[in-house]
Amino acid sequence: xxxxxxxxxxxxxxxxxxxxxxxxxxxxxxxxxxxxxxxxxxxxxxxxxxxxxxxxxxxxxxxxxxxxxxxxxxxxxxxxxxxxxxxxxxxxxxxxxxxxxxxxxxxxxxxxxxxxxxxxxxxxxxxxxxxxxxxxxxxxxxxxxxxxxxxxxxxxxxxxxxxxxxxxxxxxxxxxxxxxxxxxxxxxxxxxxxxxxxxxxxxxxxxxxxxxxxxxxxxxxxxxxxxxxxxxxxxxxxxxxxxxxxxxxxxxxxxxxxxxxxxxxxxxxxxxxxxxxxxxxxxxxxxxxxxxxxxxxxxxxxxxxxxxxxxxxxxxxxxxxxxxxxxxxxxxxxxxxxxxxxxxxxxxxxxxxxxxxxxxxxxxxxxxxxxxxxxxxxxxxxxxxxxxxxxxxxxxxxxxxxxxxxxxxxxxxxxxxxxxxxxxxxxxxxxxxxxxxxxxxxxxxxxxxxxxxxxxxxxxxxxxxxxxxxxxxxxxxxxxxxxxxxxxxxxxxxxxxxxxxxxxxxxxxxxxxxxxxxxxxxxxxxxxxxxxxxxxxxxxxxxxxxxxxxxxxxxxxxxxxxxxxxxxxxxxxxxxxxxxxxxxxxxxxxxxxxxxxxxxxxxxxxxxxxxxxxxxxxxxxxxxxxxxxxxxxxxxxxxxxxxxxxx
Numbered sequence: 001x002x003x004x005x006x007x008x009x010x011x012x013x014x015x016x017x018x019x020x021x022x023x024x025x026x027x028x029x030x031x032x033x034x035x036x037x038x039x040x041x042x043x044x045x046x047x048x049x050x051x052x053x054x055x056x057x058x059x060x061x062x063x064x065x066x067x068x069x070x071x072x073x074x075x076x077x078x079x080x081x082x083x084x085x086x087x088x089x090x091x092x093x094x095x096x097x098x099x100x101x102x103x104x105x106x107x108x109x110x111x112x113x114x115x116x117x118x119x120x121x122x123x124x125x126x127x128x129x130x131x132x133x134x135x136x137x138x139x140x141x142x143x144x145x146x147x148x149x150x151x152x153x154x155x156x157x158x159x160x161x162x163x164x165x166x167x168x169x170x171x172x173x174x175x176x177x178x179x180x181x182x183x184x185x186x187x188x189x190x191x192x193x194x195x196x197x198x199x200x201x202x203x204x205x206x207x208x209x210x211x212x213x214x215x216x217x218x219x220x221x222x223x224x225x226x227x228x229x230x231x232x233x234x235x236x237x238x239x240x241x242x243x244x245x246x247x248x249x250x251x252x253x254x255x256x257x258x259x260x261x262x263x264x265x266x267x268x269x270x271x272x273x274x275x276x277x278x279x280x281x282x283x284x285x286x287x288x289x290x291x292x293x294x295x296x297x298x299x300x301x302x303x304x305x306x307x308x309x310x311x312x313x314x315x316x317x318x319x320x321x322x323x324x325x326x327x328x329x330x331x332x333x334x335x336x337x338x339x340x341x342x343x344x345x346x347x348x349x350x351x352x353x354x355x356x357x358x359x360x361x362x363x364x365x366x367x368x369x370x371x372x373x374x375x376x377x378x379x380x381x382x383x384x385x386x387x388x389x390x391x392x393x394x395x396x397x398x399x400x401x402x403x404x405x406x407x408x409x410x411x412x413x414x415x416x417x418x419x420x421x422x423x424x425x426x427x428x429x430x431x432x433x434x435x436x437x438x439x440x441x442x443x444x445x446x447x448x449x450x451x452x453x454x455x456x457x458x459x460x461x462x463x464x465x466x467x468x469x470x471x472x473x474x475x476x477x478x479x480x481x482x483x484x485x486x487x488x489x490x491x492x493x494x495x496x497x498x499x500x501x502x503x504x505x506x507x508x509x510x511x512x513x514x515x516x517x518x519x520x521x522x523x524x525x526x527x528x529x530x531x532x533x534x535x536x537x538x539x540x541x542x543x544x545x546x547x548x549x550x551x552x553x554x555x556x557x558x559x560x561x562x563x564x565x566x567x568x569x570x571x572x573x574x575x576x577x578x579x580x581x582x583x584x585x586x587x588x589x590x591x592x593x594x595x596x597x598x599x600x601x602x603x604x605x606x607x608x609x610x611x612x613x614x615x616x617x618x619x620x621x622x623x624x625x626x627x628x629x630x631x632x633x634x635x636x637x638x639x640x641x642x643x644x645x646x647x
Contacts, residue, residue: 009220018034038086063186085622117205118205120201129152139278174233175233249286249290289305358432361440400587403421434458471509474495475495476499566581566584
């Protein structure tokens, strides 16, 4: 969860550097590559990149040329063309990822925070804790705690992350003093962009297109602005220009005083060790800046300040890295005293089944995210997931069976799956369960005890159903959704759920009466139902994430239900002949199959992969042609012309 922030810092710093290289030296290739890298983080970051360029470039050119649209507009259009080329260069990664985004509850609009956030008051305010967090975190990201020990607004990663060095805090007021009217206007716009969304949350929601109530990349934009402005003042200082010492003294006293305000909530939140570290650093920076100016030794003072900044960054980074809880793949047993690694090793030693799921009711961390992502961390198959863009068809299925609440944006990416229903877990190919309390499963007849670990107990589900169940009767979605929540799980074992009667007739299935379906579980035991499903289930012969094969025999036309989310990228084959894939059970993958013995194969290819390859190839051809044209028209030994020149 931490690595996207590092990606953002690298990529947006590259965007800023590349933009300046393009404007000052005419070297635009770096900008195209930087935009491509930004799009590879997530497609949404292309919007953030566009927002950054649309804010920075016009202001930057206005500061140089003033209000001269005939000069500024062509330069902006050239940079826009270069950025568009960068989007094409990264299309091979961005477009397939875009499919995942559009195929999620957020991207499809199934559940969204837009309605709630956009209806908030335009001039509404946040909680006092938010403003305390926003005020203190520029001193250090960890001044209110690290990781799960964070005591500020929301959580460590989504609260304001605006620390960019204590030197910047001291020099920022210096950058705001003096200058021309045009410069003061630019500084006013920059400060408004920094402060308004922080004070009035509606504008921060707008920054995120009303998709989230957090800071994240907005904090990075603030950091880049503060660093840019403060380094302008520092550059002038190195060149021998004077600082306003009275302002420097006032800034130092204000910053130090803010750390010791006699306000109880303020003091209880602050990490005292960091406060005692920040205070002398602020004073040392102030003394070095003052001494360098008074003794006309600005360059020497700058080198000393650079060394002090390195010490500060190393120390603060050490606190961030050392004080947070880590969870490494393959080391779960050591780091969290968790027996999952040992249990998986034992299972894989004795079980030759090509696919099954494990229900884990034993948390591997102190927060929910570690638990719901255990399957990904440890390398097994489960039903829970934490992801910003979970598959919308999977969340639709979970909503339909009442495993998650409807219209809950949070539940669609913090998804507990089918942990709380044994029948749904049975339907979803659960074969093993790992629990920390054996009483949860000892009384259930379908579970047999396998092994005890130090703090965990492993059970096997004797009623295990394989991946790929067939049904020759169907029920419509409308009828299924109207059922009480406690009746839905059992009915999934008796019939397939199709979108409507026309689809059922097209597939040649018999529509079952709801009264018969409700009566059947009472006549047949669960063991009888499981035995019936196993007879015609898919027998896997090979399996991986994007391709699997199997064999089955059917007495009549049926639908094969695969307990995985539907996606347009799946392609099905019956004995080598292409068959259409279906959306069944309100979000799962299905295939209509004829009677008889068949070899079934399913392959997955991202629907946006082929268009991405075309766009990527075209972009590289354009790039190659542009580079050849520039090389042919530029005389030997002559550098590229800058896009922006002094008027």
